[in-house]
Amino acid sequence: MNDPVHFVDEMLQGILIAHPDQLTTVDGNLRCIVKTNKEKKNKVGIATGGGSGHLPLFLGYVGDGLLDGCAVGGVFQSPSSDQMLEVTKSIDQGAGVLYIYGNYGGDIMNFDMAAEMADMEGIKVAQVIAGEDVASAPKGEEGKRRGVAGIFYAFKIAGALAGEMASLEEVKRIAEKTCANIRTMGVALTACIVPEAGRASFTIGDNEMEIGMGIHGEPGIRRGALQKADDIVQQMADKILADLPYEKGDEVSVLLNGLGATPKEELYIMARKLHEILKAKGISVFNTYVGEFATSMEMAGASISLLKLDGELKRLLSKPANSPFFTQVQL
Amino acid sequence: MNDPVHFVDEMLQGILIAHPDQLTTVDGNLRCIVKTNKEKKNKVGIATGGGSGHLPLFLGYVGDGLLDGCAVGGVFQSPSSDQMLEVTKSIDQGAGVLYIYGNYGGDIMNFDMAAEMADMEGIKVAQVIAGEDVASAPKGEEGKRRGVAGIFYAFKIAGALAGEMASLEEVKRIAEKTCANIRTMGVALTACIVPEAGRASFTIGDNEMEIGMGIHGEPGIRRGALQKADDIVQQMADKILADLPYEKGDEVSVLLNGLGATPKEELYIMARKLHEILKAKGISVFNTYVGEFATSMEMAGASISLLKLDGELKRLLSKPANSPFFTQVQL
C-alpha cells in the first residue's frame, strides 16, 4: 500500500488505466465511473454506488449487459449525492435511470438527494434498494436488512432486461423481483482492515468465527469457536432456506462469495456441501457462481446467496455480460 | 475447512458439482479432470498438471479455447504419471497431446514418465515447461527458473492455436515462444498455509515482505521491511524489464496476479504504478489482466508478469476463452 489517503484514487487510476476500453470517468472525476462506450438512445441507464473496499462491488459491474455507471465512495463510505447526479446525467439516454444499491442509511440519503436533484434536471429516476442479508434483521423486518453479495443478481438481471430496451418501470420491476427472491448469509473468520485506520476496528480470535457478520464488520448472530466448513454451511443454509422459504421443487442460482482472503479451494468445499443440502431438500440448482463478488478488504470469510428463479429470471440471468470484473457467456 | 485429509477431493467434488457442463472426470477419477464436451477430432489436446492449492491454477484453465485436461496433485504435490497418462488418453483426438506445466522437479519426472507410457500406447506427446520467475535463477540460467503465474499466457495462447486445428509441432512452437517471452516477479507479505500441516512452514513478520518468493514459499531474493506499493512495484519492474530485456517500442500484455489474500484494490494500485513505469520506458501495453490467476492458499502478496507480444501472439491472446475460472470475450 502507498499513502492510505490516496488509496481510493490510486485504485481508480489503476482500474481506468487497466481497462480504458471499458471504463471511463465523467468529465475527469475519478469517483464517477461510467462505460467508455455509451449505450443506445432510449436504453434505461442503471447506476449504483457505494463505499470502496468491496471490489468487484460496486464499479466492477459497470459493463455490457450490466450497469452503466457507478458513484464511488471512500472506503466503506457512501459517495456524495453530487457524484450520483453526475453519473445520472452522464448515463441518461432519455429513458430514465434506475438506481440499484445496498440498504445502508448513508447511501439511501445520498441517492434520495441525487434523485431529487435529477428530477429537477428533468431526468426520470427510480430506485431499488437491495437488502438480503438474513442475519441483519428478522423475518418480517426484511426492509431493515443489509444489502450484500446478492445484489450482483439484481445488477445482472436488471442489466440484461435494460439491454432489451425495456422501460424504466419494467427494469425497476425486475430488479425488485430479483431482490425479493435473494437471501444471503455470511461468515467471517478475520476482521477487515480499513486502510486509513491501518488496523482492524474489531477482532476475531484465531480459532473463532462470527456467523452473520456484515461486510463492514457489523455484528452477526453468533460468535463462536471455528467449526468445520460443512457445519458452517449447514447453519447458513438452514437460515437461508427457512427464510424465503426455499422449498422442494424450487430452482435456484447459487452464489458462493469469498470476502477477500478466503482461498477459492475453500469456497468449492463449501459449494460441495451446499449442493448436497439442496439436493436433499429437493431444490434444484440452475447454475453456481463461485468467486469474489463482494469483498471486504482482507476479511477472511464467505457468504452464500440463493436466488429463486422462474422462467423470466432464468432467461435474463443466462444472457451474456462483460465487465472488467465479470464476464459471462450465454448460459 | 473440513478434515484436511479430504481437502483436495472435497474441493474437486465442489468444482465438479458447480460446473457440470464444463468439467468432468476421466472414468470417475476425481484427480483427472477434463472438459465435459470432447473436442473435435484431430484437435491437438493440451494437458497440464500440478499441485493443488493454486486455484485457478491448474485445472481452472481447462475450458474452451484453453486446455483439454489436467492431472491434479495433492496440495503443493505433483500428480502421478498414472493420472497424467489417464488424462492423456482421454483427451487425445488423434493429433497428439501437448503437456504444458511448471518447471518443478517432481512434475517434470512424472510428466516424463507419463510421456514414455503414452508413447508406448501410441500417443504422440510433446512437452513445454514454463519457467519465468526471474527471482528463481539468474539470467543465463533461465532453464532453472520456476514456473509461476505467467504460465497462464502459455495456456491461453496455445489453447487458441490448438483451436485453429494447428499441428502438435505448431502448438508446441507457439507455447515455447510464449514462454520465452514471459517474465514474472513476485512479492510475499505473509506465508502460505498447507491444510495438512495446518500452520505456515515459514513466517514473514507483520511489517516484513519477501521479494521474489515462490508460490510454495521458495526463498526470494530479498527479505526486508514492508515498503510502499510503488517502491515494491518499481523494484519488481526493474528486475523484469532488465531481464528479457523489454525495451522502448515493445508491446506487452500485463498480468497482475494476487496470491490469494491480497485485495483487488491493492492489485490495481500496483497496476497504476506499473503502467506509469512502462509508459516512461516507451513500452506500450496491449491489455492488462488483474486478478487471481495463480494463488498460494492464504498467502498475501502479488506477482507481476509481462508478455512481450508480436502480431501472432496478439492475435491468439485476443481470442475468446471460457472456463469456470477464466472467461474472455474477443479482445
Add this chain to the structure above:
Amino acid sequence: METLRIKDIQSIILQIKNIIDSNQDKLMELDSVMGDGDLGFTMTKAFAAAHEEAVKSEEKIPGKLLTRLGIVIAKTSPSTMGTLIATGFMKGGKSIDSYDEIGPEELAYFFEAFARSIMDRGKSVPGNKTIIDTLFPAAEALRSSANESLVKSISAAREASLKGLDASTKMKAQHGRAAYYQDNSIGKQDGGATVGTYIIEGFYRHITQLSI
C-alpha cells in the same frame, strides 16, 4: 446583540468547528461502539469545509450562506451524519433566506426546518436515538422563547439539547448501523445526538460571548 448577520454566522461556524475538533476522539469513540467509528473524522472534515466556505463566500444573506454551507458539506462529507447536517443547513437556510438578519424568531424557523428536513431525509422521528433527539427539543425551546432575547432563547435551546442527549442515551437505536445492535444500544450515548449538542453549543458560545 439581538440579531445575527454574516459575520456572526462565520464566527458561529468557527465555534462549532473548534468544538468538533477538540472532541474528534470522543466522536470517534462513540461511533466505534455501535457504528463504523468515522464520525469524528467526517465531522471535522465537514466543518473544516464549511468554515472555509463561510470565510470566503460573498453571500450577503445569512440564510443563503447557511444553505451554501449545506451544499459544501454534502459534497465533502457524504456519510450519514454529513448528509443529514448538509440537508439541515440547506433547508434551514432556505427557510430564512428572505431575512437580512436572524433574530430569535428566525433562529427558531431555522432550527425547526433544520430538524424537520433531517427527519424527512432520515425517515426518523424523535425517540429513535439520533441527532433529532437533541435538535428537535432545541428547536422547540427556540420556538417557545422566540419572544425573548437571543441569549435567553439560545440558552434554553442549549439546555433542551443537553437534556435530549441524556434522554436519547436511554433509547433504543432504530436507524443506521447502531440499529443492528438492537437492545444492546440502550444505555450507550449516540454520536449523532452528541453532534446535535455541539451545533447548538456553537451558536450558544458565540451569542453569549458577544453579550458579555
Add this chain to the structure above:
Amino acid sequence: METLRIKDIQSIILQIKNIIDSNQDKLMELDSVMGDGDLGFTMTKAFAAAHEEAVKSEEKIPGKLLTRLGIVIAKTSPSTMGTLIATGFMKGGKSIDSYDEIGPEELAYFFEAFARSIMDRGKSVPGNKTIIDTLFPAAEALRSSANESLVKSISAAREASLKGLDASTKMKAQHGRAAYYQDNSIGKQDGGATVGTYIIEGFYRHITQLSI
C-alpha cells in the same frame, strides 16, 4: 544365505519401511530446511504401499516383484523422491527379472540399474547432492565385491553409502527445491541422500541378521 528370494525381498522391504518409519521426523526436518518438508510423509507412504504390495503380490521372480513395487510407489507417492525411487525399483527390477534368485552379482546389477535410472530420470550425476551420492557409491561397491559373499558385498555397499552421505553434505545442491538455496545448501545434509542410505541399510539388516 547366498541368494535372495521372494521371502527375502518381503523382509527387506519391511526393514526399509521400519527404518523410514522411525526416521520420519528426521526426514521431515531435513526436507524442511531446503525443501517443502514432505519427505518424511511421502516416504512412509511409499514404503507402506510397497510393503503391502510385497506381502500380497503373487509374483515369483524377485526382479518382477521389485518392478511391481516401483509401479505401486509411482502411483502413491508422486513427489520427487517417490518418483525417483519408483523409477529405481522399476528399472532395477527389470534388469534382473530373468533371474530366479539374487546373488551378489545380481544385487550389483540391480543397484547399478537403480542408480542409473534415477540419474536418467532426474538428469543428475554424482556430485549434485542427491540420493545418487549415496546410491551410486553403493552400487560401485557392490560391483567391486560381486565375487564376495552377500554379507561382505552389502557391508561394503553400506559403508560406501554412509561415506557418500558425508561427502554429499559438503556439496552444493543442483536439483529440486534445494537448488534455490544455492551456496546456502553447502553443509546441510540432503534428505534424498539420507533415504538412499536407508534403502541400503534395509538390505544390510536383512542380510546380516539372517547370517548371524
